Every structure is written in C-alpha cells, then in structure tokens.
Amino acid sequence: MQGKGQPNIYLIGFMGVGKSAVGRNLARAMRMQFIDSDWAIEQVAGKSISKIFKEDGEARFRELEREFVETGHPETGVVVACGGGLPVQPGMSDLLKQKGVVVCLFARPETIMARTIGNPKRPLLNVENPEERITELMAEREPIYMKTGIGVTTDGRGIAEVVSNITRIYRRELRLR
Numbered sequence: 001m002q003g004k005g006q007p008n009i010y011l012i013g014f015m016g017v018g019k020s021a022v023g024r025n026l027a028r029a030m031r032m033q034f035i036d037s038d039w040a041i042e043q044v045a046g047k048s049i050s051k052i053f054k055e056d057g058e059a060r061f062r063e064l065e066r067e068f069v070e071t072g073h074p075e076t077g078v079v080v081a082c083g084g085g086l087p088v089q090p091g092m093s094d095l096l097k098q099k100g101v102v103v104c105l106f107a108r109p110e111t112i113m114a115r116t117i118g119n120p121k122r123p124l125l126n127v128e129n130p131e132e133r134i135t136e137l138m139a140e141r142e143p144i145y146m147k148t149g150i151g152v153t154t155d156g157r158g159i160a161e162v163v164s165n166i167t168r169i170y171r172r173e174l175r176l177r
C-alpha cells in the first residue's frame, strides 16, 4: 500500500454523517488500509453490534471501543471510521489526536434521520422518537466532536466531494507536521 507508514486518519462524528462510507472511499483514494471500528469490534466479540448491546450492554461495547483504539489497530497507514460514540469517552479525544489526523464529519439532524432510518446497527436510535434522541445526543456530543476533529460538513454533498475535501485537509496537515 502506498500510504503505509503515513499517519492514520480518524473519521469521527455522529451516526449517519457518513464515516463508514466516506472512510472506505477515502482509503481507496489515498491507497491506505481501511478499518471500521464497528466491524473490528464485531470480529473480536464474535457477534453483531446490536447483539453486543443487547447481551453485554453499552458499557461493554465502550470497553471494546477503547481496546480497539489503544491496541486493536495499526499505528500508521490506516483510515479508521470510528463509531459515533467512540471519541466521547473520557480520554479518547486526546488519544485520537495523538494517534493521527482527526476529521469530524457533520450533518443536520434531518440528514442524519434520513440516512439512519431503520438500521439495526444503531441500537441507540432504535427508540420510539429517534428525532428527539438525535437532537439530545447531538447536543451532548457536539462539543467533544468540535474540539477533537477538523470539521467537514456533508449536507448536500456527495461522498466523492467529501472525500476530496478530506484528502486536501490531510495533505495540509502532513505539511504542517
């Protein structure tokens, strides 16, 4: 891989902003490896995200996320799509910034609603009133997202456009290091 040895790129942000879809395409464009933290955790746990939440609880899922960040992925050459709650735990924001270039994707609640509706991978939104849940959770998480990553908006922009924006940000960050 051409991007081997280069600082990792971490994509963070709320559920449905496009971290997984953008990350996969970004990795291809940058010739880097792609890892989705949710996928990696499912491999370690041997079960789906919704089963982990149901059988072991959210706290166990957060522990698996921490293990993934601390020791569960390569130190360089990887585009990591993080689960939406991953940077929110104590200490994770600083850890991610130390490990690589962190980019935070944003989208309006209506966009998030449209992109996440009916997906079993997001038990936190599997509630009677998902709009309300999105608004509450977003308000809680936004300050952490803002202080952790370089912001990129995705409303009304296709995946390719978001990818090329991040590519430019990453090259600029490498020059500044």
Ligand SMILES: Nc1ncnc2c1ncn2[C@@H]1O[C@H](COP(=O)(O)OP(=O)(O)O)[C@@H](O)[C@H]1O
Pocket (backbone or CB within 6 Å): 013, 014, 015, 016, 017, 018, 019, 020, 021, 022, 081, 115, 116, 154, 157, 158, 159, 162
């Ligand atoms: N910029 C975009 N424009 C349109 N659809 C998008 C965009 N980014 C992501 N999507 C779609 O929205 C859904 C959620 O994206 P996903 O990458 O799973 O989000 P996340 O990993 O942030 O939760 C997917 O169906 C994806 O293809």
Ligand SMILES: O=C(O)C1=C[C@@H](OP(=O)(O)O)[C@@H](O)[C@H](O)C1
Pocket (backbone or CB within 6 Å): 013, 014, 015, 016, 019, 020, 038, 049, 082, 083, 084, 085, 086, 121, 122, 123, 124
């Ligand atoms: O925001 C969250 O707490 C979560 C986001 C999900 O990932 P995506 O952000 O990729 O949807 C997944 O990790 C889990 O359902 C919890």
Ligand SMILES: [Mg+2]
Pocket (backbone or CB within 6 Å): 019, 020, 021, 036, 038, 081, 082, 083
């Ligand atoms: Mg994802």
